[in-house]
Amino acid sequence: MTIISVIFTLLTMITSVGIYYGMFRNQVISDLKTHVHILKTTQAVLEYIEKDYDPRIDNLRITVINVDGSVEYDSNADVGIMDNHINRPEIQDVLKNGYGSSVRESGTLARNTYYYAEKFDENHILRVAKEAGNLWQFCLEILPIFLVVLGLAVLVSLIVAKVLAKSLIKPIELVAQNLENENSTETYEEIQPFIDKIHSQHKDLKKSSKMRQEFTANVSHELKTPLASISGYAELIETGMAKEGDIQHFASEIHKSANRLLSLINDIIELSQLDVMDNQLFTININLTDEVKNCVNTLKMNAEKHNITITTDVIEEDCIITANQEMIEEIIYNLCDNAIRYNKQDGHVWVSVFEKDDNIVLQVKDDGIGIAEEDLDRIFERFYRVDKARSKKTGGTGLGLAIVKHIAEQHDAKILIDSKLGEGTTISVLFEK
C-alpha cells in the first residue's frame, strides 16, 4: 500500500507539474504577444520606445531589429556590442510567417527567457522578451508540498494497511488459539469458508488419529490371542507336560493360530496399503462379469464342504468397469466368503452382475443368519464382528468388510446393504458406469 501511494503521489505530481508548466509557457508568450500588439498600436512607436520606455516598469525588454538582423534598438543593452539577430529562431519565424516566439535558458538556473517577435513595418521587427520561471523552478516550488503530501500518503497507507491486516488476520489467530470451539470466533463473510475448512480438517484429523489409536489397540489385541495360544501349546510340548496323544492336537492348534496370525497380518498389510495408496490407483477396464464367474467357480468347492450352494444369478454379459483388478477380485471374494461363512446348513449364495441406471451393480445375496438392524451400521468398522466366536471359528479377521468399504470408496462406488436377522443378507456394490 505504501509503495502504491508513493508511486501514485509521484505520478500525480509529475503530470500536474508538466501540465501546469505547459500552460504557464503559453500564458507568458500570449502576454508578450499582447504587449507587442499594444505597442504596435501606439503612434510613433519607435520614438516612444527609444525615448520614453522604461524597462523597469513592467520588466519587459524591448528590441527593435531590422529585417537584415542588425539591432536597431534594445531597451536593456548597448546596441553597439550586440551581434546580428538574423539566426535567432523567433526572428527566422518572423521572416517566414510575420511572427515568431521562442524560449531560451537564461543565465540563472531556475529561469528562462521568453521571446515574442512580430513585424511592425516593412523594415522593422519588434521583439518583446521577459524572464520567467522554468520547469526546474516549478519543481523546486512544488517540492515542499510534494514532500508533505507524500509523507501524509505514506503515513495514512501504513496505518490503514496495519489496521486492515490486523482485522483480516484476527479471526485466523483466534481460530488457531481456539481450534476446539467452532463458534467462538467472530469472522467476516469472505473468510468463513476458510475457517469452516480449518475446523472440519481439524475434526477429521482428530477423528483419524482416534481411529488410528483404536486400530493399533485392536491390532495388538487381535495378535495377542493367537500368539498366546501358540506360546501356550508350544510350552506344554516343550516341558513334556503334553501327553503323547495330545501332541498332534496341540500341533494342529498351533497351526490354526499361526494361520490366523497370517490372515490377520495379510489383512492389516492390505488395509495399510489401501490407506497409503489413496488417489493413485492403477486402473484398467475390467470385465466384472468374468471376474464374478471366476470367483464363484473358485469358491464352489469350499462352499460345498459347508453344505452351501453358491451360484450366479442375474448375469448380464460384459459389464465393464474401470478399476484396479486385484482390488475388485478382493471385493468379490470377501463378499462371497462372508455369505458362505455366515450362512445356515444347506444355505444358498447368489451372485449377480447387472446394469442399473447409471451403475454397474455387483450383488451378493444369501439366505444365511442375517444381521440385526443395530449392527448394520457397524459391520464395516475395522475389527467389528457381530458374533466374535463364529467369525474366529470360520477364520474371520473382522477386517474383510472394512477392506471392501475402503476399496469401494477408492473406486467411487456405493455400498448398499439389506439384511434381516434369520432371513439373509444382500450386499450390493454400485460402480459408476
Ligand code: ADP
Ligand atoms: P469377518 O472377518 O469377521 O467376517 P468382516 O468385516 O468381513 O469380518 O465382517 C464383519 C462382520 O459382519 C462379521 O463378523 C459378521 O458378523 C458380519 N457379516 C458380514 N457378512 C455377513 C453376512 N453375509 N451375513 C451375516 N453377517 C455378516
